[in-house]
Amino acid sequence: MLARLARPWMAGSCFFLAFGLASGQTGPQAVISLTGTGELPAGSIENNELVLLDSSGGSRCFLNDQTLAFYLGDLNGDGLFDLPGNLDALELVPQSIGSPLTAGMHFSLVSDQAGLLDGDVLRFDPDLAGVGVYVVYSEALLVGAVDANDGNIDVDGIAFQPDGSLLFSLAEDESTGPNQLVVEDDAVWKLPAGSTTASVLYSAAEIDLLVENALGQAVSIGDVKALEWEQGELLFTVQSPSSDDATIFSSAGGGSVWNGLAESSFGFTNAVEADALALYSGAPLPLADLDPPRAQEGDPVQVLLSGLTPGQPYLLVAAYAPIKGGSGLSLNGFGVLAMDQTDPLFLLGLRNAPALMGVADPAGQGIYLDVAPVRGGLGYDLVLQAVELPSHSISNPVVLEVNQ
Numbered sequence: 483m484l485a486r487l488a489r490p491w492m493a494g495s496c497f498f499l500a501f502g503l504a505s506g507q508t509g510p511q512a513v514i515s516l517t518g519t520g521e522l523p524a525g526s527i528e529n530n531e532l533v534l535l536d537s538s539g540g541s542r543c544f545l546n547d548q549t550l551a552f553y554l555g556d557l558n559g560d561g562l563f564d565l566p567g568n569l570d571a572l573e574l575v576p577q578s579i580g581s582p583l584t585a586g587m588h589f590s591l592v593s594d595q596a597g598l599l600d601g602d603v604l605r606f607d608p609d610l611a612g613v614g615v616y617v618v619y620s621e622a623l624l625v626g627a628v629d630a631n632d633g634n635i636d637v638d639g640i641a642f643q644p645d646g647s648l649l650f651s652l653a654e655d656e657s658t659g660p661n662q663l664v665v666e667d668d669a670v671w672k673l674p675a676g677s678t679t680a681s682v683l684y685s686a687a688e689i690d691l692l693v694e695n696a697l698g699q700a701v702s703i704g705d706v707k708a709l710e711w712e713q714g715e716l717l718f719t720v721q722s723p724s725s726d727d728a729t730i731f732s733s734a735g736g737g738s739v740w741n742g743l744a745e746s747s748f749g750f751t752n753a754v755e756a757d758a759l760a761l762y763s764g765a766p767l768p769l770a771d772l773d774p775p776r777a778q779e780g781d782p783v784q785v786l787l788s789g790l791t792p793g794q795p796y797l798l799v800a801a802y803a804p805i806k807g808g809s810g811l812s813l814n815g816f817g818v819l820a821m822d823q824t825d826p827l828f829l830l831g832l833r834n835a836p837a838l839m840g841v842a843d844p845a846g847q848g849i850y851l852d853v854a855p856v857r858g859g860l861g862y863d864l865v866l867q868a869v870e871l872p873s874h875s876i877s878n879p880v881v882l883e884v885n886q
Contacts, residue, residue: 557596646675695737708759815875
């Protein structure tokens, strides 16, 4: 069993101090993905991980690559969870308690990956066996919807309107229709629900004007990288200028910065660019990170926790039997216990709960350190989550792949 270790620590990718982000924050919040690695003073975020921002300008990891790989599944059939490529479009459909947060996650990829195309709009399905993702809008459907003359497109921004219409942007200029009309990559398309024909909702010139009004200066914006729709406003990010290519712009008032979420307030120590955007209305969930995510039995491992309520107790739970869709136990935060409640290791952990309990430090952090359990040299998976006891809020699941 893993045992709690009380000592200072520092971790790697997607685990770091929260900057100005209150544990109970429930105001306007945005989730973004980056085109490259983002550096915060206490850690890094990779381009296939998600960052939570809020109206106070704080930044912290929202979902890490370990959890996204767990829900993506084994794409190439090698027996290991596959890391999704760079996410360049994102939408989070709110889920009821009892469903994993990832069940509402729609996305697209920068490049093709194991049969998934860069023009597909995908959705996680935790109940699918093996590969836990399916195609919601195929690249072929969207090629036909925009009448792309070259027969292929790359989606790099998505959003849904309340009536089910899909808004999307493209990574390249496209020659369309019999007249070969070129629609630029900083235009925004709309595909009504049930329709097979899309039209331009915002032209490149209109997007240019929105950004110029928001910044109060003439700019050259390049590609529209990410989209969201909120109460009649179009929210989006653009490729340039570099000082604001992670800033969240809004169509409100003829062009503005949405809720003060400008790139300069995010706390990154390097230049970053946002290529995916979604809104999140819940409280920040506790985040679990595993170091390393793969090990041999007997190797040391750490479970690193952040986003906890300072001074509140929490419990680490573990099992050999993951259940991506959830065990039936509904909790706040990530939403589900992603493991079998009858698993012997899970039950053993409950009987030895005092050894797996901790109290979050003033920064809302915790750590467990032990070794990967020895099971006779066989390969196995070990799923772990943390539960904050007063709030019944559960972290994202992380999976240790052992002897694999």
